[in-house]
Amino acid sequence: MIHTLEQTETTVFSAPAYDNHENVVFCRDEETGLKAIIGVHSTVLGPALGGLRIWNYATEAEALNDVLRLSRGMTFKNSISGLDLGGGKAVIIGDARTVKTEKLLKRFGEYVNRLNGSYITAEDVGATTRDIEIISRQTKHVAGLPESMGGGGDPSPFTAYGVLLGMKAAAKRAFGTDELRGKTIAVQGCGNVGRHLIELLAKEGAKLYISDWAEEKAYEAAAAHKAIVVGLDDIYDVDADIYAPCALGATLNDRTIPRLKCAVVAGSANNQLADEQIHGEMLRERGIIYAPDFLINAGGVINVYQETQGYNREASFARIEKIYSTTAALLELSYKEDITPQEAALRMARKRIADKKAGL
Ligand code: NAD
Numbered sequence: 001m002i003h004t005l006e007q008t009e010t011t012v013f014s015a016p017a018y019d020n021h022e023n024v025v026f027c028r029d030e031e032t033g034l035k036a037i038i039g040v041h042s043t044v045l046g047p048a049l050g051g052l053r054i055w056n057y058a059t060e061a062e063a064l065n066d067v068l069r070l071s072r073g074m075t076f077k078n079s080i081s082g083l084d085l086g087g088g089k090a091v092i093i094g095d096a097r098t099v100k101t102e103k104l105l106k107r108f109g110e111y112v113n114r115l116n117g118s119y120i121t122a123e124d125v126g127a128t129t130r131d132i133e134i135i136s137r138q139t140k141h142v143a144g145l146p147e148s149m150g151g152g153g154d155p156s157p158f159t160a161y162g163v164l165l166g167m168k169a170a171a172k173r174a175f176g177t178d179e180l181r182g183k184t185i186a187v188q189g190c191g192n193v194g195r196h197l198i199e200l201l202a203k204e205g206a207k208l209y210i211s212d213w214a215e216e217k218a219y220e221a222a223a224a225h226k227a228i229v230v231g232l233d234d235i236y237d238v239d240a241d242i243y244a245p246c247a248l249g250a251t252l253n254d255r256t257i258p259r260l261k262c263a264v265v266a267g268s269a270n271n272q273l274a275d276e277q278i279h280g281e282m283l284r285e286r287g288i289i290y291a292p293d294f295l296i297n298a299g300g301v302i303n304v305y306q307e308t309q310g311y312n313r314e315a316s317f318a319r320i321e322k323i324y325s326t327t328a329a330l331l332e333l334s335y336k337e338d339i340t341p342q343e344a345a346l347r348m349a350r351k352r353i354a355d356k357k358a359g360l
Contacts (some may be wrong), residue, residue, distance in 0.1 A: 022040050022042060024233070032104040039090070040087075048086040049122065051123050051125075052127045055091060055126055066091055109142075147301075156300065160281045164201070181191065184241050187211075187267075189271075209229075210235075236259040242265070265291065267297075277340075300322075302316060330344040330345050
């Protein structure tokens with residue numbers, strides 16, 4: 001059964017991350033052990049699309065906070081990307097290595113189905129394409145299916161391409177040219193997105209410094225693209241023109257920003273600013289141009305969106321191309337209005353939602 005907000009203890013409305021979410025659904029199934037929360041932040045622009053995260057949260061409050069925060073983030077990401085999608089997210093509480101059974105995933109699919117398409121689920125941390133395939137047996141409201149099932153497959157190359165375009169638009173603003181040949185770029189993280197980005201940047205002729213917690217990934221990428229591997233903490237001290245965080249969130253913080261020598265920050269990691277206001281401002285004061293993460297890392301979700309329209313790879317790439325002009329426009333807005341790029345991006349995202357609400 002679905003426990004809606006009204007039927008549970010209403011700690012939700014006063015949760016710090018609650019931001020007028022339209023619907024928060026708590027899903028429990030004793031037989032399979034399923035404990036999940038689906039957050040639908042907004043459906044103003046269309047069905048709320050956002051991935052399923054399977055994570056061993058220490059507390060339920062932590063899981064709730066995550067789903068509220070992430071679903072809100074999806075509203076802005078989908079809006080600024082021009083997609084006819086609202087923002088949503090789901091979390092399953094538990095260790096992805098042990099909690100995931102076919103039965104549990106199917107039961108989760110039933111809950112998604114009961115929302116009648118107001119929430120569309122997809123992959124996120126802890127969930128694989130195979131899991132989405134299983135969920136899709138219970139509901140058609142899924143995206144991120146493998147290519148063999150008419151889906152767009154691995155989103156990472158699309159995300160990396162979008163990051164490249166956002167980086168180029170920011171470079172144009174900082175250096176007067178979007179030519180990356182000869183530019184020194186520090187890429188943190190050589191995972192799914194990082195390694196594709198490193199390949200694209202090597203083709204552009206950039207000089208690359210890279211790091212990864214899993215050293216073998218860094219050395220593999222270095223050998224393939226003549227990059228230089230640096231230590232995990234040394235990446236912030238590289239005398240780089242551009243820093244591309246493609247590993248963890250919150251790497252732009254009090255400790256790291258004073259060390260950065262770059263003129264541009266542009267990467268794929270989610271929630272790069274430890275504190276949106278404080279660290280967005282700190283970058284601005286230091287004259288560093290920040291390309292907002294939720295705009296330039298949207299290539300993956302744009303590709304997933306195409307699935308809801310009948311998948312077409314070329315159409316995906318064409319839409320991702322717009323990341324360049326949107327980044328350029330918001331950097332101009334940030335300059336004119338004397339606000340941080342993050343704030344400018346949020347304004348643009350909110351405006352599209354407000355216009356739709358007003359019937360414009
Ligand atoms: P991934 O797990 O494949 O890669 C992350 C890499 O970072 C791993 O290789 C890991 O070893 C490394 N890493 C971890 N801690 C590190 C540290 N301290 N220093 C250097 N490297 C470290 O993940 P991914 O799919 O490549 O995603 C990277 C980032 O981009 C994440 O923040 C993710 O949320 C975000 N993102 C990814 C996509 C996508 O399409 N995959 C889309 C949007 C946003």
